[in-house]
Amino acid sequence: MARPKNAFYAQSGGVTAVINASACGVIETARKHKTKIGKVYAGRNGIIGALTEDLIDTSKESAAAIRALRHTPAGAFGSCRYKLKGLEENRAQYERLIEVFKAHNIGYFFYNGGGDSQDTAYKVSQIGERLGYPVICVGVPKTVDNDLPITDCSPGFGSVAKYVAVSIREAAFDVASMAKTSTKIFVMEVMGRHAGWIAAAAGLAAEKAGDAPHVILFPEREFDEEAFLAKVGKTVKAQGYCAIVVSEGVRDKAGRFLAESGTKDAFGHAQLGGVAPVIAQLIKDKLGYKYHWAVADYLQRAARHIASKTDVEQAYALGKKAVELALKGRNAVMPVIVRQSNKPYKWTVGEADLADVANVEKKMPADYITADGFGITKKCRTYLEPLIQGEDYPPYKNGLPQYVTLKNAAVKKKLGGTFKV
Amino acid sequence: MARPKNAFYAQSGGVTAVINASACGVIETARKHKTKIGKVYAGRNGIIGALTEDLIDTSKESAAAIRALRHTPAGAFGSCRYKLKGLEENRAQYERLIEVFKAHNIGYFFYNGGGDSQDTAYKVSQIGERLGYPVICVGVPKTVDNDLPITDCSPGFGSVAKYVAVSIREAAFDVASMAKTSTKIFVMEVMGRHAGWIAAAAGLAAEKAGDAPHVILFPEREFDEEAFLAKVGKTVKAQGYCAIVVSEGVRDKAGRFLAESGTKDAFGHAQLGGVAPVIAQLIKDKLGYKYHWAVADYLQRAARHIASKTDVEQAYALGKKAVELALKGRNAVMPVIVRQSNKPYKWTVGEADLADVANVEKKMPADYITADGFGITKKCRTYLEPLIQGEDYPPYKNGLPQYVTLKNAAVKKKLGGTFKV
Secondary structure, rough: OOEEEEEEEEEEOOOOOHHHHHHHHHHHHHHEEEEEEEEEEEOOOHHHHHHHOEEEEHHHHHHHHHHHHHOHHHHHHHOOOOOOOOOOOOOHHHHHHHHHHHHOEEEEEEEEEEEHHHHHHHHHOOOOHHOOOEEEEEEOOOOOOEEEEEEOOOOOOOHHHHHHHHHHHHHHHHHHOOOOOOEEEEEEEEOOOOOOOOOHHHHHHOOOOOOOOEEEEEOOOOHHHHHHHHHHHHHHHHOOEEEEEEEOOOOOOOOOOOHHHHOOOOOEEEEOOOHHHHHHHHHHHHHHOOOOEOOOOOHHHHHHHOEEHHHHHHHHHHHHHHHHHOOOOOOEEEEEEEEOOOOOOEEEEEEEEHHHHHHOOOOOOOEEOOOOOEEEHHHHHHHHHHHHEEOOOOEEEEEOOOOOOOOOOOOOOOOOOOOOO | OOOOEEEEEEEOOOOOOOOOHHHHHHHHHHHHHHOEEEEEEEOOOHHHHHHHOOOHHHHHOOOOHHHHHHHHOOOOOOOOOOOOOOOOOOOOHHHHHHHHHHHHEEHHHHHEEOOHHHHHHHHHHHHHHHOOOOOEEEEOOOOOEEEEEOOOOOOOOOHHOOOOOHHHHHHHHHHHHHHOOOOOOOEEEEEEOOOOOHHHHHHOOOOOOOOOOEEEOOHHHHHHHHHHHHHHHHHHHOOOOEEEEEEEOEEEEOEEEEHHHOOOOOOOOOOOOOOOHHHHHHHHHHHHEEEEEEEOOOOHHHOOHOOOHHHHHHHHHHHHHHHHHHHHOOOOOEEEEEEEEOOEEEEEEEEHHHHHHHOOOOOOOOEEOOOOOOOOHHHHHHHHHHHHHOEOOOOOEEEEEEOOOOOOEOOOOOOOOOOOO
């Protein structure tokens, strides 16, 4: 009987609080099928690890270490921002992949990432047919931006959503306390250059009239300074303070990012800061209110300490399902979340063709934003609410979360030379 | 038998994740001694509530609502930044306080705040002797800055400390994943304009060589650009990335805040941004590394979701003790944390004279910072480590922490006219 084929797994694009939970799902499930899948080799820094034959032998990791991936944020094997070109444009890349796969008996390819990464996965899925090397390629979805199509949501998003909703609720309690004699405005900047999914999620904190956040600025809506200032002024009069969430991707009427419109450093370089200070300063200049602002940046997508349990479970389930699909011989597919019901929230794992996933961006529906452009609708809330349900706390020691750092032992190289990426 | 005197309680200065836990300790303890303390009236917005006769009747709040203060961040009764002048400078303020205290039968005064607030508490404690109105005045310590003297630590600090240590650990896992092809530098700005206690606490995340944060910039050390850049470059070479924590109070050789040195907005106004973007841009300009930066701002001091259990317990215990001291007739005192041992960490509650507390700032000892100026010493770690021990999660509903908003029913005014503050 032939040796079972090994699997290649890699993480790609911006990492999340739960991408390692998907890795855990992939590796734990593969380990349960040792007659069919040999070793799982992880690519060090995504597809670059495959191209440079820089493979990590995950079989060297203990069961406990792999289990700990479930509660460890970020990419345990390193990620990359590197997009494969088309087969016609760079045939050498694909021939190199095949060379590495052959050398290491790799027959399964799992690629964990967002839109660009699923494009890479899709391209790799074609090398069987087009270059005659049989590899079963399955994508594993991941993105804090929640912009992958077909899947109801994307792992990583639910945890950022929970973080931003919790954070704006807490900061708003703070500013409400201080508003009498001090800060009246709080601006929190969140990720989302093209889509307002994360900004919208902050809106979950506002459960009843008057609750923060009072204003959300979406990249989907052109920034209307006059309407915005009127809304802020009205809110301060009614509530005594105003808590604002702004997406990094908000643009002015000319289509420029607001983040780029305001600041220059001492040398005249543009864009030192984010959009939060620009918005805060605008309010100060026009309305005179004292402000504070925060830019959460990586803190939001790395915040495993406040991850959504739903998100962690889905991330794991999708990793597990990816392996199950591969074992069924399904090539060029990606497992997806299928929503069965809202209340109670029920979901199952379905399957999409990578051809339908690659390079398609899921936009936020127009009717998820209120008519005034500054809030989320009930429909949006109904969609988002289940995604932040449940807490899944990591273990703590000495007051700090215990995240695993793997050994990441290199697989001995079998090929001569190097490959330039 | 005379009616028992009522108590006045108020929150002052910047709020914290656990100041309401102290309020809970005060009110729950007072409720257990109804024969000696009548009602607890809270000042709406600190001492301003007393001056303007804007009192909140906490007896209208249910036991459950008061209990929920223990897990609710920020100041439930509103805070203020307002310092009483000296008796000679503004006698009218003190006469007004006495007028309000008399009108509402107030014989106990609890003031929950940091250095400036304890100065106010101390001044109020003297009105018995100097103006003939007997009031027992007890301070309750609170400050994220950890700069109150005598007490081993200040409630509020431990939770910020935990937040910043957890956050930099998580963000560093993120940037480590991305460093191969993308971000190599992460800069997190933390609070602390005069003292580096919070920045130092972030250093707890670095448990072994190579762990993040790799560089800490303290307000106690003049910013040395050359040494800093050398350290960053060396770290990137060794670790592949560099995670930096910078205190908002870092100054250059001329004594200017770095936060003010860099940025001008489109209108030429200085200081749009914080210090994190200035540091990040400097690294980009001089070393060429791609960066991300975060400014946690209010998120750090409001982060009740990741509060230190030790901190919550101490905040409650000090509120409780304040009432017990008052019942013993102790005037012009403040309960303090006394450290009994480090391992295991043991603490008791002691007592300090407000005269010794008011306007004294506890500096971070010089030997808490490493010789190169970029890290914390073992001695510092020994001091800080116990303060972040334990988690004390708030209850969640629909994926969000359930913080209480009190009714804050006003006590009927008994005095005519208004008092201008």
